[in-house]
Amino acid sequence: MIDRTKVWAGTLNEVALGGRAKRSVGFYDTTLRDGEQAVGAAFDPAQKLEIAKLVDGLGVGRIEAGFPRVSEEDREAIRAITQAGLKAEIWGFSRALVDDVEAVVDLGLRFCVIEAPISDPKLAALGVTREQVLGRIEKAVAFAVRNDVRVAFFGVDSTRADLGFFERVYRAALDVGAAEIAIVDTLGIATPEAVTFLIGRTREWVGDGVPIHFHGHNDFGLATASAIAAVYAGASWIHGTVDGIGERGGNANLPEIALALELLYGVETGLRLDRARKASERLREIGRYQLEPWKPVTGENLFVRETGAVAAQFHIPEAIEPYAASLLDTPRGIVLGKKSGAASITLKCEELGLPARPEKVATLLAAVKSLALEKRGLVTDEEFAAIVHRHG
Known part of the structure; x- marks a missing residue:
């Protein structure tokens, strides 16, 4: 039910x-x-x-x-x-x-x-x-x-x-x-x-x-x-x-x-x-086949957010999702990349247990965007941790 x-x-x-x-x-x-x-x-x-x-x-x-x-x-x-x-x-x-x-x-x-x-x-x-x-x-x-x-x-x-x-x-x-x-x-x-x-x-x-x-x-x-x-x-x-x-x-x-x-x-x-x-x-x-990551029900990206504007609403799931991830027994998550925003940085720091001093968020965001553009892809959690430690 x-x-x-x-x-x-x-x-x-x-x-x-x-x-x-x-x-x-x-x-x-x-x-x-x-x-x-x-x-x-x-x-x-x-x-x-x-x-x-x-x-x-x-x-x-x-x-x-x-x-x-x-x-x-x-x-x-x-x-x-x-x-x-x-x-x-x-x-x-x-x-x-x-x-x-x-x-x-x-x-x-x-x-x-x-x-x-x-x-x-x-x-x-x-x-x-x-x-x-x-x-x-x-x-x-x-x-x-x-x-x-x-x-x-x-x-x-x-x-x-x-x-x-x-x-x-x-x-x-x-x-x-x-x-x-x-x-x-x-x-x-x-x-x-x-x-x-x-x-x-x-x-x-x-x-x-x-x-x-x-x-x-x-x-x-x-x-x-x-x-x-x-x-x-x-x-x-x-x-x-x-x-x-x-x-x-x-x-x-x-x-x-x-x-x-x-x-x-x-x-x-x-x-x-x-x-x-x-x-x-x-x-x-x-x-031995693959599915689109945005596919309904089974897509890996259904409850994953990169866009900063959406990440800012991440704490209110009903604002950005049509139904709860728990109905599919799957977690929600934030990833970092070119489209991230300040809220993305704060949320990822909380998720990984990393320090997130407010005065450093803009610097960390700029470094994330720069790496994402260089890679033409997402920034991994390991790469982000290195960025945080580098910028102290």
């Missing part, structure tokens, strides 16, 4: 959202499957188990353990994850092919996403007709259901599908036993308004009894906004990954979506924001 006294977003959102029904939503993590599609990412079974445990610790409701038909390594990872006693439901992934589903059944998985392309560009690229893909979907879903697997049908590129065929495909999957459906913005092309339209329209004809998932990508930087739109249009589950890791522009970023939903919309997600930064740090070590 978020401590609302540590959220300093003002009242505008409450006014604008007044009258909207309170929502809750579940998170479906696909870091191990869709996230691994990021260029250069390759997780071994031990790493996949570790990542699954990290994700489970974040409090997501469902974890997609992988695609069994990919390799024996993937099957080994799935076996380990299903035996790890995690709290989340463990889901498999399959194409709409009976052989794929058999691999899921053989591993004892009780939940599975079954995917098939449903847009004309995707069908043309694969040389498959609409009728052929419909037949595959019906056979694969029916086979899974006969083997006591709960199915969520996943229409690849569904945001570019012909609307009539979109409805026909999803109805066909439901008719043969799919219990849930996933609407998929494979190339991240849907605006939040389009997501609202498509999920809202689908909710009208499936009714309230069928959970709708939304799976979004971030090619246009809209994944978080689209996920929020999906929640308010009636989606029960939001797919995504830690850090938004994935191919091209990445997947929807679950911690980022949780931050916005929890702090700005008051929507409960169950995600442990206080664990998100550590999970991200470890995933980056395993996946």
